[in-house]
Amino acid sequence: LPVIKIVVSVQSNTPLINICDVFYNSTTNITLTFPPKFRPKLISNFSSDHSTPNTTETPEKDQTAIILKMRKLFEQEKDKSDQLRKEVARFRKSSSLSTEDSIRASELEVEIEKLRQDYNLLRNSIKRGVEEREMEAQYLALQEELKRRREECISLKAVLAQQSQSLRTLGQSRGNNNGDSSMSRIHDEGELMEAFQAQKLVNRQLEAELSAMMEANNETLVENNKLFEALRKEVGDLQSILQSRLENTENADVETLRLNEQYLRHELKKSTAAYVELQEQINELLVKINELTKKNHILSNRLRDHGLNDSILMNDEFQNMVTVKKKAQSNQGILKYRHEDETKIIQRLVTDLKPRVAVTLVTSLPAYVVFMCIRYTDLVNTDQHVRSLLTRFVQMIKRLFKAPNPAEIRVMWLVNTLTLHNLLKQFGGYPEYMQYNTEPQNQQQLKNFDLSEYRQVIHETIILMHGVLLRQIQESIKQFIVPAILDHDETSRGKSRGRTMSLDMSPEQNREPKTLVQQLDIFYKHLSSFGMENYYIEQICKQLMYYICAVAVNSLMLRGDLCMWKTGMKIRYNVGCLESWVRTMSMDPDVVKPLEPLIQISRILQARKTEEDVQTLLELSTCLT
Structure with missing residues (x-):
């Protein structure tokens, strides 16, 4: 086939939109160049394909026919370029319309x-x-x-x-009787x-x-x-x-x-x-x-x-006042309510009650209110109502503990749920509780319902609440444990600490054990202010001591620079501050037993470490094996 070389000369300022536009706009400057050896053959082929057979025509007429055919092809290409240009314009217009529709749809969504x-x-x-x-x-x-x-x-x-x-x-x-006798x-x-x-x-x-x-x-x-x-x-x-x-x-x-x-x-x-x-x-x-x-x-x-003065009986008015005696009343502990108000009662007790208000009320008042409602449903013997009441209460408590709430709210509802669980045992036919009841209390037992299954559900809810509260307290005191137990050095308080302490220790490392004790004291006040029994408070504090010991020991195992005699003295003093706080709060001495591994570590750090002392070290580490 012949090689066709098309030379298109376009001015530098002409925009190049597509190949059709270039081809069309530069038709006046197109030069067709053919190799010399293919020119006669190409012309003959073109003339044989696109012209009528006439042997008498001259070569000039053949060239004219070729030029006319080429011009016709150029016009066809021009028409195609116009169509393409129209399609491009239509496409741009449709895209702009779709943009306007999206903007209008967003405005309608806002409206x-x-x-x-x-x-x-x-x-x-x-x-x-x-x-x-x-x-x-x-x-x-x-x-x-x-x-x-x-x-x-x-x-x-x-x-x-x-x-x-x-x-x-x-x-x-x-x-009238002035003359009468005296x-x-x-x-x-x-x-x-x-x-x-x-x-x-x-x-x-x-x-x-x-x-x-x-x-x-x-x-x-x-x-x-x-x-x-x-x-x-x-x-x-x-x-x-x-x-x-x-x-x-x-x-x-x-x-x-x-x-x-x-x-x-x-x-x-x-x-x-x-x-x-x-x-x-x-x-x-x-x-x-x-x-x-x-x-x-x-x-x-x-x-x-009439001659009477208010001051005549001023001294004797309180002595001569008639005393009013009230008859002894026997309260049944029942709260009557409508079933359609059940949601409102639970909302007022659980959601709307704030800790600052609950502290001023009777201890565990919401739990007593819920139990009085249960007694009313037992009195009227409506199984569906008591089931709905307890289900709503448990669901609201779980939702409250799943949401991010302060420790005060969680402590308050842990105490109320414990009280409700104890009331269901005391008045629900639980033998171990009934033996400590009085005769009137045993007469007020639930007569129509057996709530043992609901007691189990509430017990599981209490375990869940206890775990959530304990994790929250642990996260809040975690940042104070290592600075207060391992880093604080009480022996340097009497020495010049200004420049030396500022260069050697950061402010977090200089925290005293009092800061950790203050945090524990805050949570202890929360637990006691809402009426939690001392047994449960001691159990929570004991678990916190386990956590403090675990964090301190793990940090000590990762820090070889602290394995020295001086660290043993620091640990023993700082642990003694926690023991002093437990004694101040009049808690059981078993609360500080989880800190025994720290005490033994402090003794090992202060002891001699030779081959002859191996047996002594083993005797000192009974809680570490």
Whole structure:
């Protein structure tokens, strides 16, 4: 085949998009060069393929036909390049459209997320409406109590009127009987003194009831003000959210926005009306209290007008007061609750209870509350309710220990779970516990349920909680063990330590054993403040001593620079600080037994190490073999 050499001359500033563009744009500068030996053959082949057979045509006509064919080919290539250029433009346009669609989709996702947040806010506001209804029910109960108090005040006013009438009658009889004997006068004065004493008691009781009513009304007013402020803040937040949605959303549904605004206005009007009604009721109660106070002052003035003074019986009023004796009550230890409130009870006890609040309450109060609920389910014999209650409690405790929480919360719920487990044994028919119960306690055993399987589940949960808490405490004290046990040198405290200690030891290595003792003391206070029994506290401290000994021995085995006589003295002194802390806390001496390997290591480091001392070293290392 002939070799065709196409020389394309393109200017330097012409963009090279593709080979078609180059081929087309440079048609005016194309030179076809053929080797001399192939030119006649190529022309003859081309003419034989693309021209009509005519033997009479000249060579010039053959060349003209070839040029025309080449021009036709160039035009075809030009058309192809135009088509390719159009396809490239179409592809670029489609890619830009897809980019716009992705941007629009992301914007729609943001809008959907904002709408979901608005929906959650509205749903929370509806839930708060349920809490408002509960508060309204509490308010109605307070109204009933106030009505009862008002009736008692009316009865006391009647008694006061009778006493005043009797005093007035006594005064008149005293004026008419001036000529009577001295014995009758003394008798009348004694009756008058008794009447005055009774009147004093009535007045004090009225004042106490009035003050109690005023305090209750003030508390109700404060709660209502807080509720109104919370509602107003919530309405403001919702309005701001709605306003921001109106500003950010251009194509929002106008009907939906209008309905949301109407709903918010309706809620605001309802809350305002409820607040105004409560305010009016409080004002009425305040007016009644003022009226009762004025009447009390009027009655006191009348007593003074009859010649009686409050200071007459001031010294004897406490001696002459009637004592009130209460009958002995036998509490059953049962807490009645509704099954639909079970989730709320567990949430309030487990999730919402904080350690700073639990310290001020009765020790292990949540465990007692749960057990009283169990006793109620046993009383009504509802197997499904007790199963649901204990399952929810165990699940919430496990979830609490799986989440990253401080040691205080885990200690608090370990103590409460231990208490609940002991209560289930004590009142669940466990023989070893029943022999230590009193007769009334044995009479209060669970009658319908056998909770031995649930006791096993709670026992396994306690083991899990104990392990999680112990690992958390170990991680918190790990950084203090090596500096406090191996690195601290108490013998250098009396020497000049400024420059030498700063050059030889880092601040972490200079930590004293007191720092480790302080950390242990903090956890000991947590355990004791929540009411954990001393047996469990000593067990946890003993396991911590095992951990301290293991970390110190492993670090000593990896550091050959510490294997010297001086290190033995340091270890013995630092371990002695831990022993002193255990004695200060009045714990069992067995708590420090896990530190015995460290003590033996300190003795070995201080002993002579010759062939004659091998037997002595073996006797010193009984805990190391």
